[in-house]
Amino acid sequence: xxxxxxxxxxxxxxxxxxxxxxxxxxxxxxxxxxxxxxxxxxxxxxxxxxxxxxxxxxxxxxxxxxxxxxxxxxxxxxxxxxxxxxxxxxxxxxxxxxxxxxxxxxxxxxxxxxxxxxxxxxxxxxxxxxxxxxxxxxxxxxxxxxxxxxxxxxxxxxxxxxxxxxxxxxxxxxxxxxxxxxxxxxxxxxxxxxxxxxxxxxxxxxxxxxxxxx
Numbered sequence: 001x002x003x004x005x006x007x008x009x010x011x012x013x014x015x016x017x018x019x020x021x022x023x024x025x026x027x028x029x030x031x032x033x034x035x036x037x038x039x040x041x042x043x044x045x046x047x048x049x050x051x052x053x054x055x056x057x058x059x060x061x062x063x064x065x066x067x068x069x070x071x072x073x074x075x076x077x078x079x080x081x082x083x084x085x086x087x088x089x090x091x092x093x094x095x096x097x098x099x100x101x102x103x104x105x106x107x108x109x110x111x112x113x114x115x116x117x118x119x120x121x122x123x124x125x126x127x128x129x130x131x132x133x134x135x136x137x138x139x140x141x142x143x144x145x146x147x148x149x150x151x152x153x154x155x156x157x158x159x160x161x162x163x164x165x166x167x168x169x170x171x172x173x174x175x176x177x178x179x180x181x182x183x184x185x186x187x188x189x190x191x192x193x194x195x196x197x198x199x200x201x202x203x204x205x206x207x208x209x210x211x212x213x214x
Contacts, residue, residue, distance in 0.1 A: 153204050160198055169193050183209060 158166050169190065176186040187206060194202040 150208060153201070153208065157198075157201055157205075160201060161193070165193055 157169065161169060172186055172189045172193065175181045176183065181189075187202075187209070190205050191202050194205075
C-alpha cells in the first residue's frame with residue numbers, strides 16, 4: 001500500500017506541474033497573439049505609408065514629365081516641325097494681309113532733309129510737300145490690322161489652356177498640316193477647345209490660318 005501511495009503522490013505532483021505548464025503556455029499564447037496583432041497593425045501602417053510615398057513619387061514624375069513636355073512644345077524647332085502653317089508667323093515673314101499697303105518710304109529724316117528721294121533724275125529738285133500731307137494715309141487705302149505674332153499666340157494659348165487641352169489643340173493643327181481634316185473642321189475643333197472664355201485666342205488663330213491661306 002505504501003508503494004501505491006508513493007505512486008499516487010507522484011502522479012498528483014505531475015498533474016500539478018502539467019496544469020502549471022498548461023497555464024504558462026496559455027499565457028505565452030496570449031502574448032504571442034497580442035504581438036501578432038501589433039505586427040499586423042504596424043504592417044498595415046507601413047503599407048499605407050509605402051502607398052502614399054509611391055503616389056507622391058508618381059505625381060512628381062508626372063508633373064516633371066508634363067513640365068518637360070511643355071518646354072518641348074514651346075521650342076521653336078518642335079513648333080516648326082509640328083506646325084509648319086504657323087512657323088512663318090513666328091519668324092515674321094508671313095505674306096501681307098489683303099489690302100495692306102506697303103510701308104511708306106521717305107517719312108524719316110532722309111525723306112525730309114535732302115536724301116536721295118528728294119531729287120529727280122537730272123538734278124531737278126522734287127517739289128516740296130508738307131510733312132503732314134506726306135504722312136497722312138489716303139482715304140481709299142484700308143488700314144491693315146496689326147499682325148498676330150505666332151510665337152506669342154502659342155505661348156498665350158499654352159498659359160491659358162490646360163495641359164490636356166493644349167495637347168489636343170496641337171494635335172488638331174497637326175491633322176490639318178497632314179491634310180487629314182479640312183480647315184473648317186480645324187476651326188470648329190479650335191472653337192470647341194478654346195471655349196467661350198478664350199474666344200479672343202480662337203479669333204487670333206483664325207487670323208493666322210487666313211494669313212497662311214490654310
